[in-house]
Amino acid sequence: MWELAWELRKGAFTKAKRRGTAFREAQVKLRTLGRTGFEISTVSFGAWAIGGTWGQVDDSESLAALHKALDLGVNFFDTADVYGDGHSERLLARLRRERKDPFWITTKAGRRSSPHVPDQYHYENLRGWVERSLKNLETDAIDLLQLHCPPTDVYYRPDVFGALDRLVKEGKIRHYGVSVERVEEALKAIEFPGVESVQLIFNLLRRRPADLLFQRALEKRVGILARLPLSSGLLAGKLTANTKFANDDHRNFNRKGEAFDRGETFSGIDYQVGLEIVEELRRLVPEGMTLAELALRWILDHEAVTCAIPGAKRPTQVVENARAADLPPLPPELHRALEKLYDERVRGLVHQLW
Ligand SMILES: NC(=O)c1ccc[n+]([C@@H]2O[C@H](COP(=O)([O-])OP(=O)(O)OC[C@H]3O[C@@H](n4cnc5c(N)ncnc54)[C@H](OP(=O)(O)O)[C@@H]3O)[C@@H](O)[C@H]2O)c1
Numbered sequence: 001m002w003e004l005a006w007e008l009r010k011g012a013f014t015k016a017k018r019r020g021t022a023f024r025e026a027q028v029k030l031r032t033l034g035r036t037g038f039e040i041s042t043v044s045f046g047a048w049a050i051g052g053t054w055g056q057v058d059d060s061e062s063l064a065a066l067h068k069a070l071d072l073g074v075n076f077f078d079t080a081d082v083y084g085d086g087h088s089e090r091l092l093a094r095l096r097r098e099r100k101d102p103f104w105i106t107t108k109a110g111r112r113s114s115p116h117v118p119d120q121y122h123y124e125n126l127r128g129w130v131e132r133s134l135k136n137l138e139t140d141a142i143d144l145l146q147l148h149c150p151p152t153d154v155y156y157r158p159d160v161f162g163a164l165d166r167l168v169k170e171g172k173i174r175h176y177g178v179s180v181e182r183v184e185e186a187l188k189a190i191e192f193p194g195v196e197s198v199q200l201i202f203n204l205l206r207r208r209p210a211d212l213l214f215q216r217a218l219e220k221r222v223g224i225l226a227r228l229p230l231s232s233g234l235l236a237g238k239l240t241a242n243t244k245f246a247n248d249d250h251r252n253f254n255r256k257g258e259a260f261d262r263g264e265t266f267s268g269i270d271y272q273v274g275l276e277i278v279e280e281l282r283r284l285v286p287e288g289m290t291l292a293e294l295a296l297r298w299i300l301d302h303e304a305v306t307c308a309i310p311g312a313k314r315p316t317q318v319v320e321n322a323r324a325a326d327l328p329p330l331p332p333e334l335h336r337a338l339e340k341l342y343d344e345r346v347r348g349l350v351h352q353l354w
Pocket of ligand 1: 045046047048049054078079108148149179180199226227228229230231232233234236238264292309310311312313316317318320321
């Protein structure tokens with residue numbers, strides 16, 4: 001029944017599909033990012049993969065993907081100083097040179113430190129990392145700087161947030177937020193009044209942020225950036241047991257957290273188990289929709305989420321992902337079916353881990 005209801009609600013979009021004009025290019029919608037005043041695209045762009053650690057990438061294809069994103073109204077790009085050692089930031093600087101369209105870039109700092117310990121998060125280091133990003137991004141001020149999954153203790157050090165306030169005063173950064181691994185880190189971080197955004201993993205296989213954090217974020221008007229919206233590509237439904245990942249693709253070398261937090265690759269779900277769950281999810285995808293669209297639209301159905309930041313390497317992926325922003329909310333029956341599947345297959349595996 002809900003499939004029919006959804007068909008009726010999405011109206012013209014479905015008809016266009018039936019007429020064979022299926023893959024018209026949607027223009028993404030906007031939401032306000034916390035208290036920043038930035039009106040950003042609900043489906044934005046994650047620029048990790050175009051920088052590195054995801055196998056071979058071709059800069060001309062990456063740039064084509066970035067241009068396509070702007071064409072579709074995507075106006076917010078998430079990168080980090082360590083993605084390809086600045087390569088991702090430099091590609092975004094090039095995009096800025098090549099296009100007049102206004103857009104925002106958020107980058108991250110902290111992961112250049114070695115060892116990666118709380119003591120590294122002091123003003124001088126932060127200032128140095130920011131200066132380097134400013135150079136890569138060819139700009140005078142960073143729109144939004146995020147701490148890049150720092151150790152938990154950093155959230156118990158007010159001086160770190162004082163240093164970020166100082167960088168705002170100096171005009172080096174316009175706003176700041178945090179990218180976190182755990183829900184509790186986010187809850188602690190948003191106690192600092194200067195924190196305007198939280199980035200964390202939120203997808204069909206990682207639902208705990210919706211339990212408490214989202215309500216608190218809404219109360220404090222903190223923006224939420226949902227990363228890994230496709231669970232490293234798993235939720236796009238195109239990976240199989242035979243998919244070969246390159247040696248330098250983290251989906252090859254970090255499946256059990258060997259190089260960085262286990263939760264960052266396939267959201268911490270065992271790959272084979274993930275494939276089985278995807279097969280069950282596939283059965284719930286309404287006619288006329290792709291699994292990637294369902295996964296992204298599900299995220300946007302949460303009011304607290306400002307945007308999803310799917311990583312895309314190719315223009316075709318950007319087009320598919322952007323379409324999700326143009327879809328109506330999923331019907332309640334479908335939400336319930338997705339929750340049931342999560343409860344039965346996923347909750348016990350990961351819910352309490354992050
Ligand atoms: N600690 C942090 O702060 C942190 C950590 C991780 C990510 N992030 C940010 O979050 C962003 C998103 O996360 P993510 O890139 O790790 O995971 P993701 O968005 O869940 O998955 C991205 C991968 O999925 C595949 N894909 C994307 N769109 C697709 C489509 N329409 N159809 C089929 N495949 C598609 C692509 O890989 P293939 O084509 O190779 O399959 C792509 O590289 C990153 O780019 C980064 O900006 C931040």
